[in-house]
Amino acid sequence: MGSVLAVGCGGFIGASLRYLCAEGISKLYTGQLPVATFAINLLGSFFIGFLSQWLALFYPNHRMLRLFMTTGILGGFTTFSTFSLETADLFQKGSAGIACLNVAASAGCCVLGALAGRAFANVTGGMR
Structure with missing residues (x-):
């Protein structure tokens, strides 16, 4: 039950942050x-990427912290379902080129972002 609570509380924080960021960027x-x-x-x-590596380096036995931060906060913050809906809307509006650009850029850049986060955690982890 503690794991569910950790993920749920983190998810509330992440989803709230996502909403606020999306509103700000959309303006x-x-x-x-x-x-x-x-x-x-x-x-x-x-x-x-950063937190998964950093937590593995500094807090390898803190499963609840990992669940709260990664599955909860960051799982609630990121949004594959919104990405999928927005891309489907672009296709339906006849903007196939922009939809394909969105798919390619999102997939490629987000994987590179996770790799960069892990690399940054490794670099900063060695500075302690």
Whole structure:
């Protein structure tokens, strides 16, 4: 039950942060490309890569902390379902090129973001 509570509390925080970030980004950018979702997923990918590595280095036996931070907060913050819906909407509106760009950029950049996060954790982990 403690694991469910850790994930649920983290999810509340992450989903709330996602909403606030999306609102802020949407006020700055009003173009056709779903930039808010892309930015949130890229940031979340970097941080999940960083935290998974950092927690493994410094807190390898703290499963609840890992669940709270990665599955909870970052799982609630990032949003594959919104990405999927926005991409489907682009296809249905006849913007297949932008939809394909969104898929390629999101997949490629988010994987690179997770790798960069892990690398950054390794570098900063060696500085302690």
